[in-house]
Amino acid sequence: MGFHEVRFPTSLSFGSAGGPVRRTEVVTLANGYEERNSPWAHSRRRYDAGMGVRSLDDVSTLIAFFEARQGQLNGFRWKDWADYKSCLPSEDVSAGDQEIGVGDGATLRFSLCKVYASGSESYLRPISKPVDQTVRVAVDGAEQPGAAFAVDSVAGAIVFLLPPAEGAVVTAGFEFDVPVRFETDQIVTSVSSFQAGDVPDVPVLEVRV
Template sequence: MGFHEVRFPTSLSFGSAGGPVRRTEVVTLANGFEERNTPWAHSRRRYDAGMGMRSLDDVATLIAFFEARQGQLNGFRWKDWADFKSCLPSETVAATDQNIGTGDGSTQVFALRKRYASGTEDYERPITKPVDGTVRVAVDGAEQPPVAFGVDAVRGLVTFILPPSAGASVSAGFEFDVPVRFDTDQIITSVSSFQAGDVPDVPVLEVRV
């Protein structure tokens, strides 16, 4: 599968519906108790891009984007307006938002991730598509200048020029996109129905990259 490093038009993704999907296998035992398991370590997000269509010009933009991706063939970036920052949506990205590792004096490359916590449980989500120019990094709480590190915006990796010292906390703040593809090879539109308030069904599904 190919992946195009281009973002779906944000004017169209704004207003779309969607969110994380988990896969849980539930087996009910004879005594009424359940056994629950999941084959997925990470959730996959699913969206409906059709919800963001507001005019026939929007539909034309959607079709052009769809054709350029050749339907399901090539993936692309998607801005999830409900979850696109390392911090809360109402806050400003800071270099101390997310802990991404601990220095050992030799490791120079750290993978971006975002932690979701509730009570005593949490989940760490790999961030593979940071938005170029938004990544801020700190070592032991001290923000590092841009010349001290590089960012691979295609894979979500931060590479330090000099490795953080042993025991040093490494953190990062960033905006990010979700790697997705269209989950259909067909888009059905109707001028008359759209003017009546109907919108096309355009499913979009997160992919592993």
């Protein structure tokens, strides 16, 4: 599958609806108890891009983007306005937001991730599409200058020029996009129905990259 490192217009994604989807297999036993299992290690997000379309100019922008991706053929970046930072939406990104590894004196590359915690349970989500200019990095609490590392914004990783010392905690803060594709090869629009308040149904689905 192809992937275009371009972001869906944020003016359209701002009004979209969607979020994470899990897959859980539930088997009810004869005694009424359940056995539950999930074949997915990670959730998969789904959105409706049509919800952000407010004018005929928006429709034109949407169709141009759709055609350039050739429908479902090529993936693209999506800004999830409800979850696009390593911190809370109301906070500013800081270099200490997320722990991404511990130095061993040799490793240069550290993959980005975000932890979702509730009570004693947590989920670690890999982040594959950081927004390059927003990434901040710290080693043992000391923020690193931009010259000390590079950002792999295609695969979601930090690459140090020199390896962090053994036992040094590496943290990072960042904004990020979700890798997605259109979940349809057709966009149906009508000028008359749009003026009456209808919007096109444009499903978008997260992809593994």
